[in-house]
Every structure is written in C-alpha cells, then in structure tokens.
Amino acid sequence: MTDKQFPLHKDKIAELAEVYPTPFYLYDERAIRQQARDMREDFSWVKGFANFFAVKACPNPAIIQMLMEEGFGADCSSLPELLLARSVGLEGEQIMFTSNNTPAEEFSLAASMGAVINLDDISHIPLLERTSGVPELACFRYNPGTSRSGNVIIGEPVEAKYGITRDQLVDAYRTMKQKGSKRFGLHTMVASNELQESYFVETARMLFELAVELQREAGIRLEFVNMGGGIGIPYLPGQKPVDLKVLSAGIRGLYEQIIVPEGLDPLRIVFECGRVVTGPYGYLVSSVRHVAKKYKTYVGLDATMANLMRPAMYGAYHHITVLGKENAPLSMRCDVTGSLCENNDKFAIDRMLPEVDPGDLVVIHDAGAHGHAMGFNYNGKLRSAELLFKEDGTVQLIRRAETVDDYFSTLRYPGSPYQI
Numbered sequence: 161m162t163d164k165q166f167p168l169h170k171d172k173i174a175e176l177a178e179v180y181p182t183p184f185y186l187y188d189e190r191a192i193r194q195q196a197r198d199m200r201e202d203f204s205w206v207k208g209f210a211n212f213f214a215v216k217a218c219p220n221p222a223i224i225q226m227l228m229e230e231g232f233g234a235d236c237s238s239l240p241e242l243l244l245a246r247s248v249g250l251e252g253e254q255i256m257f258t259s260n261n262t263p264a265e266e267f268s269l270a271a272s273m274g275a276v277i278n279l280d281d282i283s284h285i286p287l288l289e290r291t292s293g294v295p296e297l298a299c300f301r302y303n304p305g306t307s308r309s310g311n312v313i314i315g316e317p318v319e320a321k322y323g324i325t326r327d328q329l330v331d332a333y334r335t336m337k338q339k340g341s342k343r344f345g346l347h348t349m350v351a352s353n354e355l356q357e358s359y360f361v362e363t364a365r366m367l368f369e370l371a372v373e374l375q376r377e378a379g380i381r382l383e384f385v386n387m388g389g390g391i392g393i394p395y396l397p398g399q400k401p402v403d404l405k406v407l408s409a410g411i412r413g414l415y416e417q418i419i420v421p422e423g424l425d426p427l428r429i430v431f432e433c434g435r436v437v438t439g440p441y442g443y444l445v446s447s448v449r450h451v452a453k454k455y456k457t458y459v460g461l462d463a464t465m466a467n468l469m470r471p472a473m474y475g476a477y478h479h480i481t482v483l484g485k486e487n488a489p490l491s492m493r494c495d496v497t498g499s500l501c502e503n504n505d506k507f508a509i510d511r512m513l514p515e516v517d518p519g520d521l522v523v524i525h526d527a528g529a530h531g532h533a534m535g536f537n538y539n540g541k542l543r544s545a546e547l548l549f550k551e552d553g554t555v556q557l558i559r560r561a562e563t564v565d566d567y568f569s570t571l572r573y574p575g576s577p578y579q580i
C-alpha cells in the first residue's frame with residue numbers, strides 16, 4: 161500500500177484516452193485550489209502575504225488563472241512568462257519578475273507592465289535605467305555564499321550564478337536610493353525541493369537580519385522580503401510533506417524577535433513557490449507499449465523523458481501506479497523507460513511493480529510542477545496534451561498535444577509549406 165493517490169478511476173482514464181491519446185498530463189483543480197487556500201490561511205498573520213506562483217513550474221494560463229482567483233500572483237522569469245501572466249489578467253505588482261542574465265526587452269516589458277523587477281546583479285542597473293528608467297521599487301536577489309548550503313537541484317550558493325553577494329548588498333541599495341528609488345524589497349532563494357521547515361525559518365532569519373542591517377547601513381526600510389520558492393514535496397511514499405503551519409509559526413517567532421523590536425513592522429513576507437502548489441496534484445498518464453526481457457526487464461511507455469525529465473536529470477524518484485493493479489503484489493523488478501535514444505530515458509530503475517502488460521495504463525505521480533514545463537523535442541518527440549480535472553467532475557483540455565505539423569512549422573527547407 162502507498163499513500164500516493166490518484167483522483168480518477170481507471171475506467172475514466174481509459175475513456176479519456178480514447179479522446180486524448182496517452183501520454184497526457186492531468187491536473188486536479190480541487191486539490192490545487194485547496195493547497196493555495198491552505199497556504200494563504202497558514203500565513204494569514206502576515207500583512208499582505210502573497211505567493212507569486214512560479215510560472216515556470218506549470219506555465220499554463222488555466223492554472224495561473226485558477227491561482228489568481230485564489231489570491232496568488234505570478235513569478236515570471238522570461239518574456240513569454242510575463243505574457244502568460246498578463247493573459248489571465250494579472251497586472252502591476254501582482255507580478256514578480258525574477259530573472260537572471262536578463263535581456264533588455266524583458267526589462268522593458270516587465271517595467272511597462274508595472275511588475276516588481278527583482279535584479280539579479282548590480283551590472284543590470286544601467287541596463288534597467290536605459291531601458292525603462294529607475295524603478296520606484298528596487299529589489300535585489302541575494303546570494304548568501306558560503307554562509308548557507310543548497311542542495312543537488314540548485315547547487316551550493318557559492319557556486320550559483322544567482323544573486324548579489326553580501327559585500328555588494330549595502331552599496332546596491334544605496335545606489336538605487338541615490339538614483340531615486342523610494343521603495344525596497346529583498347529576495348533570496350537558496351534551496352530547491354527542501355523538506356525541512358527549519359531551513360526556511362533560517363532563511364527568514366537571514367532576511368530579517370539583513371532588513372535590520374540595511375536600515376542601519378543603507379538607510380533604507382524594506383517593504384517586503386521574498387523568500388523565493390523551493391518548498392519541497394514528498395516524492396517518495398512515506399516522506400513527510402512540509403508542514404506550512406510549523407514553518408509559518410517559526411517565521412512568526414523570528415518576526416516578533418527581530419523585526420518588531422526594530423520598528424520594522426509591517427514587513428511584508430512573500431514567496432514564489434511553484435512545486436508545493438501544483439506538484440503533487442499533477443500526473444503524467446501513459447500507456448505501456450512493450451515489456452522487454454533482456455538482461456533486465458524493461459517496461460517501455462509511450463511517454464519519454466521529453467515529457468518528464470526530472471528522473472533523468474536529477475535522478476529524482478517519481479512514484480508509478482499501474483491503474484487497476486493498485487493492490488496486486490509488487491512482483492516484477494523493472495526499469496520503466498521511454499523511447500528516446502538515450503539510456504537515461506528512464507522514469508524508474510529497478511522499481512518493483514505489479515506484473516505489467518502492454519496496454520496497461522500507468523500514472524507517474526508528482527508531475528504537476530517542473531514536469532510538462534521542462535519538456536523538449538529531442539528525437540522528434542512531441543509534447544503531450546494537458547488536461548484539467550475540474551471541481552465539477554468534468555475534464556477540460558487546457559493544452560492540446562503537439563502535432564508533427566507543429567514540429568515542422570519552424571523548419572525552413574526547399575518545398576517547406578512554411579516560408580518566411
């Protein structure tokens with residue numbers, strides 16, 4: 161038995177697969193909305209609390225809109241992501257623009273939309289000034305260097321390309337103040353998929369202490385701190401999810417200890433989480449094509465790492481359920497593969513599954529964030545459809561599957577129907 165659940169019966173999935181051939185992604189609207197509500201409730205003591213949903217985690221307007229309706233903003237990292245946020249009606253400071261190595265046109269668009277621009281480096285200041293002037297609200301991404309450690313996904317802060325150093329911090333804010341900025345925010349993101357509440361409490365401590373120091377040394381008062389994303393989810397059965405109530409209470413204790421006595425209350429606390437919001441509530445549904453017995457047993461799916469690259473990229477565990485065989489004994493040791501010409505195109509290695517047969521439907525769990533979004537076209541593989549399992553029990557297509565025509569549409573060659 162496992163604690164991994166799937167909201168639909170096998171027969172319903174088989175019915176859906178008649179209309180939308182596998183592989184496809186399926187998102188659970190009810191669960192996503194509930195998670196957003198819980199997060200807001202858990203941080204309701206924070207004046208102006210917000211989570212700017214990291215669009216990169218699940219860049220589909222249906223999802224962003226649903227989260228906007230639940231009071232979330234959007235965190236964007238590129239021009240198309242800004243347009244996605246705008247497409248659902250998000251505007252102004254409902255949008256956080258946290259990018260790196262940023263091109264001028266992205267600063268221009270973000271500024272023209274009134275988004276909060278979070279600068280990754282001091283060298284970006286002149287470019288921002290040239291493209292869109294000095295922002296009223298100045299925000300920097302901070303990299304704590306050796307004073308914090310990261311993890312396998314994001315790397316060690318001192319090795320990371322993101323954010324300004326401790327030595328640069330005070331001058332960065334002084335500079336923006338001298339140039340005319342009137343409002344200030346501070347951002348950091350040190351870990352990714354972190355399951356320890358205490359890690360984020362320490363991040364809050366770091367930001368609160370910096371708020372105090374920036375007031376003393378740069379003469380600026382922070383309006384908000386942005387804790388970034390990175391709250392993890394339990395990919396492994398039996399792992400404990402982050403308890404947002406415990407996390408929030410830990411941050412609150414430090415707020416009262418550090419921020420209130422310094423007269424810095426109210427200080428807005430915001431996040432830009434993606435994974436914890438949609439990750440557990442999105443599934444990749446696929447069919448078994450072949451069961452091949454070689455030196456090992458290979459269960460070949462019609463999905464590939466082009467649909468979900470986390471296992472190949474990070475060695476990440478994603479739980480797999482064979483629909484209709486949930487209670488069958490786990491008697492088959494196998495690698496679960498795609499069809500790319502890459503031997504790391506595997507969703508699982510040496511996984512125990514029930515006896516699997518061609519035609520079986522499988523669900524790959526916890527694919528609702530950084531799943532479809534990280535897809536690619538290597539080997540001519542096409543991106544799958546995305547479906548939304550709605551609160552009223554219906555299923556809505558929110559992205560159609562790519563076609564061979566889509567694949568050819570960017571190619572130019574003699575006889576191509578798509579000419580420049």
Ligand SMILES: Cc1ncc(COP(=O)(O)O)c(C=O)c1O
Nearest residue numbers: 214258389390391432433434435
């Ligand atoms: C700057 C930034 N913010 C937020 C996120 C979202 O992280 P997560 O989905 O793990 O919460 C990311 C993820 O890569 C990021 O790079």
